[in-house]
Amino acid sequence: MCGIVGAVSTRNIVPILVEGLKRLEYRGYDSCGVAVHQGGGLKRARSTSRVAELDAATTADGLASGTGIAHTRWATHGAPAVHNAHPHFSSDRIALVHNGIIENHDELRVELKAKGYVFESQTDTEVIAHLVHHLYDGDLLDAVQRAVPRLRGAYAIAVFCRDEPHRVVGAREGSPMVVGVGAGDRAGEHFVASDAMALAGVTDQIVYLEEGD
Ligand code: GLU
Numbered sequence: 499m500c501g502i503v504g505a506v507s508t509r510n511i512v513p514i515l516v517e518g519l520k521r522l523e524y525r526g527y528d529s530c531g532v533a534v535h536q537g538g539g540l541k542r543a544r545s546t547s548r549v550a551e552l553d554a555a556t557t558a559d560g561l562a563s564g565t566g567i568a569h570t571r572w573a574t575h576g577a578p579a580v581h582n583a584h585p586h587f588s589s590d591r592i593a594l595v596h597n598g599i600i601e602n603h604d605e606l607r608v609e610l611k612a613k614g615y616v617f618e619s620q621t622d623t624e625v626i627a628h629l630v631h632h633l634y635d636g637d638l639l640d641a642v643q644r645a646v647p648r649l650r651g652a653y654a655i656a657v658f659c660r661d662e663p664h665r666v667v668g669a670r671e672g673s674p675m676v677v678g679v680g681a682g683d684r685a686g687e688h689f690v691a692s693d694a695m696a697l698a699g700v701t702d703q704i705v706y707l708e709e710g711d
Contacts, residue, residue: 500522500525500526500527500569500570500572500597500692501518501519501522501525501527501568501569501597501691501692501693501696502567502568502569502595502596502597502654502655502656502675502696503515503518503519503522503567503568503569503689503690503691503692504566504567504595504656504666504668504689504690504691505564505565505566505567505666505687505688505689505690506564506565506664506665506687506688506689507564507565507680507684507686507687507688508564508687509564509687510562510564511534511563511564511565511566512532512534512556512561512563514689514700515532515567515568516549516552516553516556516568518696518697518700519549519552519568519569519570519696520550520553521695521696521698522692522695522696523549523570525570526572527570527571527572528546528571528572528573528578529545529546529570529573529578529582530545530548530549530552530568530569530570530583531543531545531552531568531569531571531583531584531585532544532556532561532566532568532569532585533566533567533568533585533587533595533658534561534562534563534565534566535563535564535565535566535658535660535663536563538660539590539660540587540590540593540660541559541561541563542561542585542587542593543555543556543559543561544580544583544584544585545583546578546579546580546583549570564664565658565663565664565665565666566658566666567585567593567594567595567656567657567658567666568585568595569583569595569596569597571583571584573621574599575599575603575620575621575623576619576620576621577620581618581619582619582620582621584596584623586618586619586621586623586624586626586627587627588615588624588627588628588630588631589631590660591631591659591660591661592627592628592630592631592634592658592659592660593627593657593658593659594623594626594627594630594656595656596653596655597653597654597673598651598652598654598672598673599622599651600622600623600625600626600649600650600651600653601650601651602649602650602651603625606625606629606648606649607625610628610629610632613632615631615632622651626645626649626653626655627657629645630642630645630657633645634659634661636661638657638658638659638662638667639667641659642655642667642669646669646671649671651671651672652671652672652673653669653670653671653672653673654668654669654670654671654673654674654675654692655668655669655670656675656690666688666690668690668707670707670709671709672709673692674692674693675690675691675692675707676690676691676692676693676694676697676704676705676706676707677689677690677704677705677707678690678691678697678700678701678703678704678705679701679704679705680700680701680703681701681702684701687701689701694706
């Protein structure tokens with residue numbers, strides 16, 4: 499189980515996401531990635547190298563946005579390869595990162611393939627992205643709330659949607675997740691992370707999500 503950082507702000511949050519991943523590197527990982535809402539769509543950079551290389555790729559690719567999610571992966575389903583690295587997309591509309599394991603991923607994959615979804619990875623994570631996409635009807639929070647009862651296993655997820663540029667939704671069951679709230683000059687900023695350490699220096703206003711919250 500590895501690292502998640504997500505952010506919504508009026509400033510460019512890519513440096514915060516990358517710095518957050520660097521703070522989580524000590525946990526170990528085999529790949530990493532960042533996705534942002536940019537130019538009316540989803541943009542991402544992924545790497546099987548170090549977060550420092552991902553950092554360089556985000557600069558080279560011109561990733562900049564107030565809304566995004568980032569991940570360090572420790573592969574459980576699917577080889578450590580770029581196409582299996584998070585964030586995963588569904589139809590260039592939903593972007594999602596996930597820590598943990600979805601035990602019923604096979605049955606969900608069969609169901610979603612039958613509905614026409616094409617899978618680009620071997621991960622259990624990609625089924626969540628397509629499931630949220632399938633359930634999306636204009637309200638991302640509602641789609642995630644309807645998706646999570648279908649998931650068995652331990653997970654923390656962070657998701658955003660092309661159609662809701664200023665929103666990141668997080669959920670957890672059996673894997674840790676915190677919410678960081680911007681204070682002072684930074685009031686209005688919000689963060690999610692799998693570990694408060696990822697948000698050190700960004701905000702000290704941390705809400706620990708308990709199961710059932
Ligand atoms: N099970 C997911 C995967 O293999 C997430 C692994 C993790 O927690 O990093 O991609």
